[in-house]
Structure formats: C-alpha cells, structure tokens
Amino acid sequence: DQQVKQNSPSLSVQEGRISILNCDYTNSMFDYFLWxxxxxxxxxxxxISxxxxKDKNEDGRFTVFLNKSAKHLSLHIVPSQPGDSAVYFCAASAHQDNNxxxxxxxxxxxxVKP
Amino acid sequence: DVKVTQSSRYLVKRTGEKVFLECVQDMDHENMFWYRQDPGLGLRLIYFSYDVKMKEKGDIPEGYSVSREKKERFSLILESASTNQTSMYLCASSLREISGNTIYFGEGSWLTVV
Structure with a gap:
C-alpha cells in the first residue's frame, strides 16, 4: 500500500525551462512534506519541505506547492539546469509520538538537457 | 553538518551468509532508520529505532534484524542473505520529532548477493 505516489518515473526538460515534478498521497494524517x-x-x-x-514554500529556484484538498504536491524548478539531473523523491510524515x-x-x- | 556514515559502500556476499551493515551518526539524533532502494519502488523502510535498544518494524522487515546498542550506531543484519536482498541500503537519522525536521541519509551500501 503506497501512501505516497509519484506516477511519473521520468521527466526530460530543456535547460532554462521549468521542471514540474508531481506527488500524490493518500494518508490525510500527513502534515509535513519533503523533497x-x-x-x-x-x-x-x-x-525543500x-x-x-502552508500551500507554498520557495527556496531560490525551487518551489513546492501543496494542495491539501487534492492530496497533491508539486516541485517546480525554474530555471532548470543540467546539474538538476537526478532522481527526486517526495516524502511525507505525520505528527505523532515515536513516529x-x-x-x-x-x-x-x-x-535536464543542455 | 550532520554526518551519517555507512562503513561499507560495496559488498558482495554469498547466499546464506550473515551480513552486517553498520551505520554511525554524529548528531546525537534519537531516530535512526534503515531503508532499501529498488528501481520503481523508491525507498522502503525496513526497520526504525527511536532510542537505544528500541526497534520498530517498517514495511519490509522480513529477513532482516537490527541492533541499536549505542545511540550513535544502528546495525542492519541479514541473518541468511538471499539474492532478493540484492539492493542499495540507506541508513538515515533524525531528531525524535520528524515533523518539521528532516532525516539525513548516509551515502548508501550496495549489496550484491550471489
């Protein structure tokens, strides 16, 4: 039972363009999300987390958007650079003792292609 | 800077061997984790420890055990290695309260079981 899903195994973008990576989750108890x-x-x-x-957090070229009603978050990278080429994991956690x-x-x- | 050190980066073991993967963190973190990473499956939690001598099963504990005798050290043990345990193993640590914080990973241990 995967509680966090990234349905796109791969994404290719041109240098300088925007990269959008998506993530969906099923557990409504999750209250903190990370990339x-x-x-x-x-x-x-x-x-970034x-x-x-919140519904948005920005750090330089990286912005994470959270849509709680849709249980969806996305990571935007603008502008994309060849050094951004990597595997990106979405993660989620819930607030509880010894969690x-x-x-x-x-x-x-x-x-990211040059 | 947080440092999580996994002592063995690359190991090749035979089926049936007992395998020890060692992990040490230097930030006095309460929580320590063992994950394995497999293509298409992401990071799956094997075991987790929130204190010395405490352990909790993750999603895929079968075939594994762990030991936490000291706060800074968390060992993963494969009692009798099998070929389906060929994988990349990642150790991580965090403060007790995960939400609002991050978990920090080691560089990984590549295990091949032949």
Missing amino acids: YKKYPAEGPTFL ISSI NDMRFGAGTRLT
Whole structure:
C-alpha cells in the first residue's frame, strides 16, 4: 500500500525551462512534506519541505506547492539546469509520538538537457 | 553538518551468509532508520529505532534484524542473505520529532548477493 505516489518515473526538460515534478498521497494524517534529491551512488539529500499549514514554500529556484484538498504536491524548478539531473523523491510524515511515518514515493528521474 | 556514515559502500556476499551493515551518526539524533532502494519502488523502510535498544518494524522487515546498542550506531543484519536482498541500503537519522525536521541519509551500501 503506497501512501505516497509519484506516477511519473521520468521527466526530460530543456535547460532554462521549468521542471514540474508531481506527488500524490493518500494518508490525510500527513502534515509535513519533503523533497529529496538523489544522485547515482549517493544518499538522498534534503531539498525543500512544506508544512500542511502552508500551500507554498520557495527556496531560490525551487518551489513546492501543496494542495491539501487534492492530496497533491508539486516541485517546480525554474530555471532548470543540467546539474538538476537526478532522481527526486517526495516524502511525507505525520505528527505523532515515536513516529516512523516518513514515507517515500518511488522517485522521478529528471533529465535536464543542455 | 550532520554526518551519517555507512562503513561499507560495496559488498558482495554469498547466499546464506550473515551480513552486517553498520551505520554511525554524529548528531546525537534519537531516530535512526534503515531503508532499501529498488528501481520503481523508491525507498522502503525496513526497520526504525527511536532510542537505544528500541526497534520498530517498517514495511519490509522480513529477513532482516537490527541492533541499536549505542545511540550513535544502528546495525542492519541479514541473518541468511538471499539474492532478493540484492539492493542499495540507506541508513538515515533524525531528531525524535520528524515533523518539521528532516532525516539525513548516509551515502548508501550496495549489496550484491550471489
């Protein structure tokens, strides 16, 4: 039972254009959402997060949008750069004691072409 | 900077061998995790620990055990390795309260079981 879904396994965009990566979740208890970036042979690194009390969080070229009613979030990268080419994982967690509810999606491989 | 160190980056083991994957974090984090990453399946939680000597099963604990004797160290044990355990294993750590914080990953251990 995948609680976090990334339905696009891959995405290819031209350098300078916008990259939009999507993520859906099913658990309405999730209240904190994160995006991680992963290069081959390395561990995932934290990119950006958003709390459920917000609908948008921006950090430089990266913006995450949250639509709670649709249980959907997206990551926008503008402008995309070749160095952004990586696998992006969406993650979600719920506020509770001793929680282990950090759930990850299957990932989307982004390729940014020069 | 948080550092999560996985002692073995690449291992090749034979079917039936006992395998130890070691992980150490240097930020005094309460929580530690073991995930495995497989293509199309994302990051799946194997086991989780929120304190010394405490452990909780994740989504796919079968065939694995863990040990947390010290706060900074979390070991994953494959009692009798099988070929379907060939994967990339990722250790992670976080503060006790996951929501509002991030989890930090090690660089990963590539295990091949032949």
